[in-house]
Amino acid sequence: MNIIWFKNDLRYTDHPAMAMASATGKPALCVYIIEPNRWAQPDMSDRHYDFLRASIIDLNTQLVAHYQRLYVFWGEAVDIFNHLHQQITISALFSHQETGNLWTYRRDNEIALWASIHGITWHQPPQNGVIRRLRNRDGWARAWQDYMTQPPAPTIIPPHPQGLLITDHTPPPTIQTAQTRIQAMQPAGHAIAMQYLESFLGTRSQSYSTDMSSPITGETACSRLSPYLAIGTLSLRQVYQRTLLQVHTLNNAPPSPAITAHKRSIRAFMSRLQWHCHFIQKYEDDPRIEYQSLHSAYRHLDDMEHDPDWFAAWATGCTGFPFVDACMRFLIHHGWLNFRMRAMMVSVGVHHLQLAWTQCAHHLARLFTDYEPGIHYSQCQMQAGRTGINTIRIYNPIKQGYDQDPDGTFIRRWLPELASVPNSGIHEPWYYGHAKPLVDEKIARKNASSRLYAIRKTAGFTDEAQRIYIKHGSRKNRSATNSKKRP
Template sequence: MIELVWFKRDLRAADHAPLAMAAKSGPVLPLAVVESDYWKLPETSSRHYLFWRESIDDLRRQGVPLCVRIGEVTAILKALHDSHGIRRIWSHEETGNAWTYERDKSVTRWCRENSVGWKQIRQFGVLRGPTDRDRWAKQWEAFMAEPLAKLPDNITYADTTGDQLPSHEGLGLTYAPCPQRQRGGRTEGLALFESFLSSGRARHYQRAMSSPTSAAEACSRLSPHLAYGTLSMREVVQRAYSEVSALKAVPPDHQPIPPRGLNAFIARLHWHCHFIQKLESEPETEWRDLHPAFRDARTQGFGDPLFEAWANGNTGFPFVDACMRSLIATGWINFRMRAMLVAFASYHLWLDWRATGTRLAQLFTDYEPGIHWPQVQMQSGSTAINTPRLYNPVKQSHDQDPDGIFIKQWVPELSKLKGRAVHEPWTLSPLEAREQGFILDESYPAPIIDHEAAARAARERLTRIRASDGFYQHQRAIYLKHGSRKSSRHTPKQGRAWVKKKPANQLELDL
C-alpha cells in the first residue's frame, strides 16, 4: 500500500505538509497529472503550461521523483490503486476555477467509493466552510506563524513509471510568443526573492510599484511562484517578517530597505489570501456578477470590434495599448495598470468582464483564479462594495508615464512624437503631423471611442443600476460576506454611510 501525494499548484518540497506527513506513514508516490481537458479551457495558455512544466522539472531536480501521468485524474487513480494499492491521498487544498472544483468533487466520490482517504491540508490563509470575516485576519496571522513543514531525513518512494511531459503543442495549446515571460521553478523563485530583499529592489517598493516604468524592477515578482506554489506563502511571510525585525535593529540611515516598504509588501500578502477567500466562499464569483443588479448589464465580449481592439492593444489610446502590449510580451504588469485595463474595458467600452477576464487570464503568467475573478469583478464594479474607478486613459498616461518612455517602448509607432502628442496623437494639427511623419489611423489607430462621452455614459448607467430596488440591501450583504475588516467593530450599519468604512487599500494588491 502507498501514500499518494498529489502535486497540484504546490510544486516544491520545502514547507510541503502533505509530503512531510505522507512520508511518515509509508512509501510515498508523488504524482503530478497533466490534465488534458484542463488545458483546453479558454483561460489557459501556453505560457501557463510552460511555467508549470519548468516547475515540474525543477521539482525533480530537488530530489522528488515525480510520477507524471497524462489524462483524467480518477482514471489515473484507479490504475495506480489497482497496481499499488492507495492507502491515502495527500494534497494541499486548492481554490481553483469551476473546472478544478468539479474535478475535486469527482475525486472525493472516487475516494469514498474505493475506501481511500483523502487528506487535504491548507496551503494559504484561506478557510474552508463557514468563515467569520471579523476573525479572519487573526486566523491568517496564526496560520502564517506556524512552523514550516520539514521532511524526514529519509523518504521511501514507491517505484512506478510515468509518462513523458508533453509539449504545449501536444496539449493543443497554441504558442503565443511571450519573450520576457518569467521562468518557473523554485530555483527561480528563490533567486527572485533574494534579489528583492538583498539587492535593494525592495528599497523603493512602496513608491515605485504603481508606475509601469519602475514596477517591474521594484516589485518582488513572486506572484507566479505563489500561484504555482514553487514558494510557500508561509515561508515568504516568515522571511519578510524576519527581515523587518532585522532592519529595525539597524539605525535608519543605515537601513538598506525601509521597514515600511517590507510592511507594505506583507500587507499585500494578506490581500493575496483575502481575495482567494472570496472565491473559496462563493465559487460563482468566476462566472456570475456578485450583485444581482449588474447581471445582464453587460453583454458585449469576444468578437466585438471594441473587445478585439482592447485585447490586442489597438484602442488608439497610447497608454492603454502600451499596457496591453507589455502584458502580451512579458506575461506581467503591475496592479494599478491591471486595474486600469479592466476598468477601461468595463466602463468606457462597457464590455462583459467574463470575456475581458478570460483574455487577461490567458496573458497573466501568474493567473491565480482566486485572485483573478474577484479582482476582475471588483474593478468592473459588479461587486458593488467598492467605489467605481473610471480611470481616465489620457490622465493616467500623463500621470504614470509623463515622458512617454513606457509608451514609446511598447508602441513604437509613436516613438518619434514629442510632448503631449505621445499621449494624445489625435491632437496633432495636420502641419505638426506632417513634420513628425505621422498619419493618424495609418501610423497608429484613431481612438475607438470618445473617452469623455463614454465615461459620462458609464456613470449614467451606474446611477440607474444603483437606483434599482434593493440595491443597497444586496450591497450590504455582499460586504458582510466578503468585505475585509479586522474586527466586528468594522461591520457596517444599515444605509449608505458604511461604504466610507472600507479599507483605503482595497485596490492596492501588488506582489
C-alpha cells in the same frame, strides 16, 4: 501505498500534505496530473503550461536528489487514479486544499466521490491562510496571522516505493499551440524564486511603495513573486516569514530616511501578502465569482453582447489610447503587469468599451503567467464595479499615461508607430494626425459612471451589498458601499 498529489504546490519544503504523508511512515508516490480537459478551459494558455512544465522539471530534479521523483501523468484525474489503483493499491491520497477554478472544484468533487467509493482516505490540509467552510470574515485576519507565524511544515520526504514499474511523462512534453506563447517568460524553479525573494527584500523593495504604480519602475520595484506563489514554488508562509526577518534587520539598522522608507515599503508588501489570501478566500467562499457578478443587480450585464472588433482591439493593444495599448503589448510580451495597470486594463475594457467583464477576465487570465483564479476573478469583478461593496473606480487612461509615463518612454517602446510624436502629444497623438481612440474618453467614462451609479440606486441594492459585505468584506472597511480603502 500513499499518493502525494501535487497541484499548485510545486515544492517540497513547507509542504503540509507531504509532511502528513511522511508521518504515516509509508512510501509514497509523488504525482502530478496534466488534465487535458482543464487545459481546454478558456482561462488556460500555453504560457501557463510552459511555466508549469519548467517548474515540474525543477521540482523533479530536487526530489531526485532526495531519492524521490515526480511522476507526471497525462489524462483526467479519475482515470489516472483508477489506473494507478489497479497497479499499486492506493491506501491514502494527500494533496492540499485547492481554490482553483470552477473546473477544478468540480473535478475535486469527482475525486472525493471516487476516493470514498474505493475506501481511500483523501487528506487535504490547507497550504495558506484561506479557510475552507468559513462562516463569515470576523476574526479572519487573526487566523491568517496565526497560520503565517506557525513553524513551516517539517521537511521529511517519504521514501520512494521500491520495485515500481510505471510509465509516465517525466519530463512533460512541450506543446506547440504558440497562440499566447510568451517571449520573455520569468524563469521557473526554486533557486530562481529564492533569488527574486532575496533581491526584492534586500534592495529592490527600497522604493516599492512609491514605484509600484508605474509599469516602468514597477517592473523591478515589485517583488515579481506572483508566478512562484501561484504555482507554489514557494509557500506564502515562507515568503512571509523571510520578510519578518527583513523587518527585524531594518528595525535594528541605524535610523535614516532611507530605512524609514524601506520599512514603509516592506509594510506595504506584507499587506499584499495578506490580500493574496483575502481575495482567494472570496472565491473559496463563492466560486460563482468566476462567471457571475457578485451583486445580483449587475448580473444582466454579465453576458452582454459586445463589439467583437472592439474586444479584438483591446486584447491586442490597438484601442488608440496609447498608454493602454502599450500596457497590453507589454503584458503580451512579458506575461506580467503591475497592479494599477491591470486594474486600468479591466476598467477601460469594461467601462469605456463596454466589453463583457467575463471575457476580459479570461483574456487577461491567459496572458498572466501568475494567473491565480481566486485573486484574478475577485479583482476583475472589483475593477469592473460588480461587487456592490467597493468604491467604483473608473480610470482615466489618458491621465494614467501622463502620471505613470510622463515623457512617453514606455509608450514609444511598445508602440513604435508613435515614435515620431513629440513628448507633448504622446498621450493624445490624435492631435498630431494619428487615429482617434475607439471612444471619446470623457464621454465614455461619464456614461459608464451613470450606468453603474443608477444600478446602485435601485431598490434593495444596499441590503444585498450589506449581505455581501458580511460574507466577503475586509473588516477594515467602514461600511458596505462606502469604503475608499482597498482591498
